[in-house]
Amino acid sequence: MSETITETAQYLTFKLEDEVYATDIVQVREVLEYSRVTKVPRTPDYMRGVINLRGRVVPVLDLKLRFGMSRTEQTVNTCVIIVEVNVDGDSMVIGALADSVQEVVEIDSSVIEPPPRIGTRLNTDFIRGMGKRDEQFVIILDIDKVFSSENLDAVKATVGEPGKGAE
Amino acid sequence: MMDRNQLAFIEEVKELLTSLEEALLEIEHDPLNEDLIGKIFRAIHTIKGASSMFGFDSISSFTHEIETAFDFVREGKVAVTPALITLTLASRDHIAALLAVAESGGTPDDVLLRRSEEILGQLRNLVPAAVGGEGVREIPVEAGPVIYPDSAKTALYRIRFKPPENIYLRGLDPDNLIAELAAMGAEEHVVHSEEVSSGEKPEEKLCRSTYDILLSTAHPIEGIRDVFIFVEEDSELLIDILHDGAQFGRERWNPLLEAMRNSRDVPTSSLNAILRESQAARENKRTDEPSAPSGSPHQEQRVTQTIKVPSEKLDKLVNLVGELVTVQARLTQAAVNLSDPELTQIAEEVESLISELRDNAMSIRMIPIGSTFTRFQRLVRDLSVELGKEIRLVTEGEDTELDKTVIERLGDPLVHMIRNSIDHGIEPPEKREEMGKPRVGTIRLSASHSGANVGITVADDGRGFDLEKIRLKGVELGLLDPDARPAEQELLSIVFAPGFSTAKEVTSVSGRGVGMDVVRKSIEELGGKIEVSNNQGKGSVITLKLPLTLAIIEGLLVKVDTELFVLPLAAIKECVELPPLNSRRGNGGQLINVRGEIIPYIRLRDYFRMSGGGSSFEYVAITEAEGRRCGFAIDSVIGEHQIVIKSLGAMYKDVQGISGATVLGDGTVALIIDIPKLVASAELEREELVRLERAALNEVHHQDQNNIKPN
Numbered sequence: 001m002s003e004t005i006t007e008t009a010q011y012l013t014f015k016l017e018d019e020v021y022a023t024d025i026v027q028v029r030e031v032l033e034y035s036r037v038t039k040v041p042r043t044p045d046y047m048r049g050v051i052n053l054r055g056r057v058v059p060v061l062d063l064k065l066r067f068g069m070s071r072t073e074q075t076v077n078t079c080v081i082i083v084e085v086n087v088d089g090d091s092m093v094i095g096a097l098a099d100s101v102q103e104v105v106e107i108d109s110s111v112i113e114p115p116p117r118i119g120t121r122l123n124t125d126f127i128r129g130m131g132k133r134d135e136q137f138v139i140i141l142d143i144d145k146v147f148s149s150e151n152l153d154a155v156k157a158t159v160g161e162p163g164k165g166a167e
Numbered sequence: 168m169m170d171r172n173q174l175a176f177i178e179e180v181k182e183l184l185t186s187l188e189e190a191l192l193e194i195e196h197d198p199l200n201e202d203l204i205g206k207i208f209r210a211i212h213t214i215k216g217a218s219s220m221f222g223f224d225s226i227s228s229f230t231h232e233i234e235t236a237f238d239f240v241r242e243g244k245v246a247v248t249p250a251l252i253t254l255t256l257a258s259r260d261h262i263a264a265l266l267a268v269a270e271s272g273g274t275p276d277d278v279l280l281r282r283s284e285e286i287l288g289q290l291r292n293l294v295p296a297a298v299g300g301e302g303v304r305e306i307p308v309e310a311g312p313v314i315y316p317d318s319a320k321t322a323l324y325r326i327r328f329k330p331p332e333n334i335y336l337r338g339l340d341p342d343n344l345i346a347e348l349a350a351m352g353a354e355e356h357v358v359h360s361e362e363v364s365s366g367e368k369p370e371e372k373l374c375r376s377t378y379d380i381l382l383s384t385a386h387p388i389e390g391i392r393d394v395f396i397f398v399e400e401d402s403e404l405l406i407d408i409l410h411d412g413a414q415f416g417r418e419r420w421n422p423l424l425e426a427m428r429n430s431r432d433v434p435t436s437s438l439n440a441i442l443r444e445s446q447a448a449r450e451n452k453r454t455d456e457p458s459a460p461s462g463s464p465h466q467e468q469r470v471t472q473t474i475k476v477p478s479e480k481l482d483k484l485v486n487l488v489g490e491l492v493t494v495q496a497r498l499t500q501a502a503v504n505l506s507d508p509e510l511t512q513i514a515e516e517v518e519s520l521i522s523e524l525r526d527n528a529m530s531i532r533m534i535p536i537g538s539t540f541t542r543f544q545r546l547v548r549d550l551s552v553e554l555g556k557e558i559r560l561v562t563e564g565e566d567t568e569l570d571k572t573v574i575e576r577l578g579d580p581l582v583h584m585i586r587n588s589i590d591h592g593i594e595p596p597e598k599r600e601e602m603g604k605p606r607v608g609t610i611r612l613s614a615s616h617s618g619a620n621v622g623i624t625v626a627d628d629g630r631g632f633d634l635e636k637i638r639l640k641g642v643e644l645g646l647l648d649p650d651a652r653p654a655e656q657e658l659l660s661i662v663f664a665p666g667f668s669t670a671k672e673v674t675s676v677s678g679r680g681v682g683m684d685v686v687r688k689s690i691e692e693l694g695g696k697i698e699v700s701n702n703q704g705k706g707s708v709i710t711l712k713l714p715l716t717l718a719i720i721e722g723l724l725v726k727v728d729t730e731l732f733v734l735p736l737a738a739i740k741e742c743v744e745l746p747p748l749n750s751r752r753g754n755g756g757q758l759i760n761v762r763g764e765i766i767p768y769i770r771l772r773d774y775f776r777m778s779g780g781g782s783s784f785e786y787v788a789i790t791e792a793e794g795r796r797c798g799f800a801i802d803s804v805i806g807e808h809q810i811v812i813k814s815l816g817a818m819y820k821d822v823q824g825i826s827g828a829t830v831l832g833d834g835t836v837a838l839i840i841d842i843p844k845l846v847a848s849a850e851l852e853r854e855e856l857v858r859l860e861r862a863a864l865n866e867v868h869h870q871d872q873n874n875i876k877p878n
Contacts, residue, residue: 042775
């Protein structure tokens with residue numbers, strides 16, 4: 001999807017702990033307040049469960065757990081970002097948990113740098129590039145890759161293994 | 168690559184093949200039925216025309232000769248014999264095979280072509296006069312002098328014909344139809360045409376003309392209609408009798424043609440008026456002859472009663488309705504919470520409207536089961552010939568409607584059950600006579616509604632299940648104790664055990680590795696039940712009970728900890744309180760005594776690894792799936808609900824024991840438990856646990872031994 005970065009693109013920025021992340025606005029459908037999530041038993045912790053999106057059952061994933069950080073706790077700012085991702089040729093609607101949603105920004109493609117090999121906590125596969133905003137780094141995610149089945153293979157391995165308790 | 172037209176062609180030919188098969192099976196019992204002969208001929212003719220249009224020459228040249236044979240049948244020169252039907256059925260299958268090759272984009276191989284020749288060879292033997300010449304037979308256009316055979320019966324017809332736009336696409340040309348009319352008598356016509364886009368290829372050529380035709384002929388109105396037989400259904404065709412006498416020859420048509428030329432849609436009544444006028448003028452005031460009674464066979468224009476809609480559109484509609492049902496439940500709940508009388512009233516109205524809407528949407532997806540029954544006629548016919556048995560299949564309740572998906576998935580299990588009846592049930596004719604039964608065995612396939620279910624029974628008057636054989640087999644499979652004398656129902660349930668087959672030898676019919684266990688599994692996947700009753704020596708009855716639809720089910724809403732789950736109500740036998748004595752031993756074996764019956768149960772809290780010790784009171788919902796009872800320990804029962812099933816999506820496709828989710832009235836999501844899968848996976852886990860424990864024990868044992876040795 002990297003070829004879709006043209007001159008400038010709009011990004012939705014959000015916070016995971018105190019770092020700022022961004023995702024291409026094209027893939028964002030809406031942002032919801034965090035509400036009750038129904039855990040599907042015996043699935044990995046980062047798969048927080050499913051919610052009802054106007055009659056549709058949509059899975060919600062904990063981005064922080066996915067990135068190896070701590071579990072997202074519910075605060076007044078906790079949000080579910082509903083994104084449409086393309087996984088193995090299938091388009092899926094998924095909710096991603098974020099500590100808070102910031103704003104929609106325009107980032108010029110010329111100031112986006114390739115992901116650094118070291119210095120970030122997460123798998124560089126997930127990162128499309130590093131942007132800059134008010135002298136602060138913004139990690140632009142490749143949201144398709146975050147949810148791709150290759151990277152979610154862990155799910156299959158963990159299902160059936162003793163997991164931890166539910167919500 | 169297939170283009171859209173070719174795909175449409177294949178779809179159409181498939182439908183034609185089905186109706187051809189139906190007609191052939193029907194005509195077997197009624198060989199003189201001309202309607203059926205016509206139907207068969209039309210189907211064959213259309214297949215031929217369409218396949219040659221799309222360049223599937225192997226199909227068209229093959230079909231051509233079959234058509235020729237049936238043309239002779241139609242003319243009464245060849246009788247419909249069982250041999251002809253058998254051969255035509257074989258031809259039908261062969262066309263289907265050729266079509267399958269065409270569909271995959273290949274060309275028929277030698278085997279198929281040889282089969283074509285073989286069938287045609289047999290046909291030539293059967294109908295020697297019929298199949299001779301090569302090449303495509305033209306519709307006979309007799310060029311000879313126009314004969315007015317019996318002027319007393321000659322009548323003047325006015326025919327208005329608007330062919331379907333795609334007439335060329337079907338390999339037909341309106342001009343040929345007109346020529347065919349002209350061959351029947353004196354003919355003149357006026358063409359009103361709109362822009363005609365004439366492409367190079369026939370599929371681009373559209374016909375937007377209207378033909379206004381005058382025909383004086385001795386042929387009856389049916390004969391005229393026959394000319395349009397292949398296009399009648401979607402053409403506009405009006406045939407009126409202007410005058411039933413011969414005196415209006417072509418020379419007197421001018422005023423009529425004039426009127427027709429001037430106006431696009433001259434009413435027949437004004438043409439009548441013109442006729443009367445000229446008649447009056449000619450015959451010098453011989454007044455009002457009762458010409459052309461206006462109440463004469465005035466054929467109503469056929470209005471299409473059905474439309475074709477892609478099934479995805481229907482699925483989408485049903486999904487939307489499902490969502491509406493969910494929202495409506497929320498509305499009702501909100502109205503109750505707010506206790507505003509006005510809102511409550513609106514909510515109630517919405518509720519009744521939506522339930523009506525839901526029933527309607529569901530009914531669109533309902534199709535009569537009769538379409539599936541046809542293929543069984545064929546099955547019974549073919550298999551009984553193969554096995555040398557004489558069997559009659561009686562079907563009842565073809566109009567019973569079931570959800571499309573249910574019908575699609577019902578086919579294979581039914582095939583299997585009927586095969587069993589043919590192979591194991593019905594005895595050979597001689598044996599039946601010995602036993603004092605009618606020579607011809609009967610299999611009765613019937614469908615009927617009962618409440619929210621549809622019952623389907625397959626009954627035969629054969630030898631029934633041999634309980635002793637079943638018992639021995641059960642012992643052999645290790646399902647029964649050799650000394651046990653189980654009750655009849657218990658024995659019959661063994662029939663559904665995997666690996667069960669009493670057939671001593673494997674015939675092509677049964678014993679092919681799929682058994683009644685597969686049948687039961689597919690029925691249970693559909694949320695249905697299967698029951699067997701037996702009358703040894705007299706026959707057996709297998710009854711299926713199926714839900715009307717799959718999208719909405721009756722569910723029992725239960726609570727475990729803070730989470731809600733749905734258990735399909737069809738599988739629930741009862742709910743009992745879990746005696747506090749029953750120990751809570753994690754995932755290990757747990758049993759509950761229900762009126763003397765020991766039933767294993769799964770504690771959902773443990774299986775789902777949910778936190779919390781649980782409430783002091785627990786209940787066990789006893790379910791029955793795949794013939795086994797199993798309980799599910801839960802915290803409480805909320806109640807029965809109609810639920811709309813939603814998929815959990817690809818993200819959760821590997822989750823075992825959960826078949827989907829549903830959105831409840833308050834907007835929360837509850838998971839639907841897949842009982843058979845959950846039981847199976849819990850059992851697997853238990854076995855694994857036992858194995859690990861044993862291994863651990865052995866380890867300890869070894870260590871003990873090792874410890875002992877040095878001493």
